[in-house]
Amino acid sequence: MSEFKKVPMSVFPWEEKKKEYKEIKGDEEIVKRQWEEFDMFAYLFLWFLVTAM
Amino acid sequence: MSKLYEERMDRYWKANHREKPDKVPFRPFAAECVGAFYGLNSQQVTHDVDQGLEAVIKMCREFDIDATVSNMVYVWTGLTESYGTKYLGVPGIDLEVGESFQYREPRSDDEAWMRADDYDRFIEDPAEFTLNVWAPRMSKYFAAPGETNTWKNNLAWLKGGIGMMYYIMKINAHVQRMKDEAGVVSCLSGALKAPFDILADKYRGFRGISYDIRRQPDKVLKATEAVAPHMLNNALGGADPSKKTPVSHWMHRGATGFFSEEVFKKFYWPTLREVTEELWKAGYQTIYYAEGKWMRNLKYFLELPENSIIYHCDKDDIFEVHKVLGRKFAISGGVPNDMLAFGTPEDVRKRVKEVIEKIGSEGGFLLDAEAIMQQDTKRENFKAMADACDEYGVY
Numbered sequence: 001m002s003e004f005k006k007v008p009m010s011v012f013p014w015e016e017k018k019k020e021y022k023e024i025k026g027d028e029e030i031v032k033r034q035w036e037e038f039d040m041f042a043y044l045f046l047w048f049l050v051t052a053m
Numbered sequence: 054m055s056k057l058y059e060e061r062m063d064r065y066w067k068a069n070h071r072e073k074p075d076k077v078p079f080r081p082f083a084a085e086c087v088g089a090f091y092g093l094n095s096q097q098v099t100h101d102v103d104q105g106l107e108a109v110i111k112m113c114r115e116f117d118i119d120a121t122v123s124n125m126v127y128v129w130t131g132l133t134e135s136y137g138t139k140y141l142g143v144p145g146i147d148l149e150v151g152e153s154f155q156y157r158e159p160r161s162d163d164e165a166w167m168r169a170d171d172y173d174r175f176i177e178d179p180a181e182f183t184l185n186v187w188a189p190r191m192s193k194y195f196a197a198p199g200e201t202n203t204w205k206n207n208l209a210w211l212k213g214g215i216g217m218m219y220y221i222m223k224i225n226a227h228v229q230r231m232k233d234e235a236g237v238v239s240c241l242s243g244a245l246k247a248p249f250d251i252l253a254d255k256y257r258g259f260r261g262i263s264y265d266i267r268r269q270p271d272k273v274l275k276a277t278e279a280v281a282p283h284m285l286n287n288a289l290g291g292a293d294p295s296k297k298t299p300v301s302h303w304m305h306r307g308a309t310g311f312f313s314e315e316v317f318k319k320f321y322w323p324t325l326r327e328v329t330e331e332l333w334k335a336g337y338q339t340i341y342y343a344e345g346k347w348m349r350n351l352k353y354f355l356e357l358p359e360n361s362i363i364y365h366c367d368k369d370d371i372f373e374v375h376k377v378l379g380r381k382f383a384i385s386g387g388v389p390n391d392m393l394a395f396g397t398p399e400d401v402r403k404r405v406k407e408v409i410e411k412i413g414s415e416g417g418f419l420l421d422a423e424a425i426m427q428q429d430t431k432r433e434n435f436k437a438m439a440d441a442c443d444e445y446g447v448y
Binding site: 004005006007009011040041042043044045046047048049050051052053 | 127128129132133136138180181183184187188213214217218244246251255281282283284285286287290291327328330331
């Protein structure tokens, strides 16, 4: 069997979001991390809708 | 209470891993019966989650339970109504107050949340499809991109998101109460659905998937492969950080009454096996809660790593199931639901004694009913089950 292909817990990836910024003046990693954390909540909510309720 | 909890966790963990604990754990999956024990009807425990959770605490305090589900009435219809779910029959609204909530299957392709010609989009990105197509179809309020937005749409998403976080907070606090006030282990954490099951249950419906496996089998296969990593993520997202409790897995269309072995082998098993193995690699056992009859398909589960699952037996002969799976996996179940509803405490005691003697004597067994216990389970029979486990289950 071929290796299992995992996917990120993401709906609106950082790479897409970053395009909306003209520039990021400060630490990009902070901005990225916070964005991805909230995006993960949205991802898990979506699958919660499907699987849990 | 802390000492009692640790004893029960140790007992639960050992039984799940086919070691011999001090006694057989009593691990009931008690659903609407919990409400019935304390004078609450289905509407009360399903629509008002606080009443449902309080009833679970009372049950944990009253009976000698080692581990149980934090909330086996798993759909909080107060929450699902807030974002306008269409597919549920709700006790107290659509149904009588004493009836359990119902999932309403789509009766035609027009009613299905995913249509027969939606496969390509689903396969391309199941999360995108779920957000932009499935959710607007299954909700009275969600608007799809391109449709006219409404204030009800905005509010429904807000309520749904806040509601989910609110529910998780309540469950976390509730699990702590189970531990602190009764020393009882919350027996599951995280939820897996087989990729074929989620497709059949929530997207195409049973009628739809039955046609699809004949008319577009390659797309069904690709759809299960596309959604599999999301099922893994969903399970991991809610899993126990300490890895002491298993992930739940409610199993439906792989039961032998629905589809042939050919269908099971081709569509149901491959991606389920992959996801189960990935969970095991991540450190988690999975409870295969196999509702219905699965005897013909058990041989496939033997392909899984030893102890990667705990197999729950419903309608099959548990003694035969043990012969097939007991050398690799722990087994749970044993007491028929109709016995709990229509039998006597003496019937239950005899059955518990028999099951423990025949398959529980070497460890790797957890006592439970065959299926989730609903409002017809008699309180005296539930007590007989708990007491008999104490009497006959000591090693």
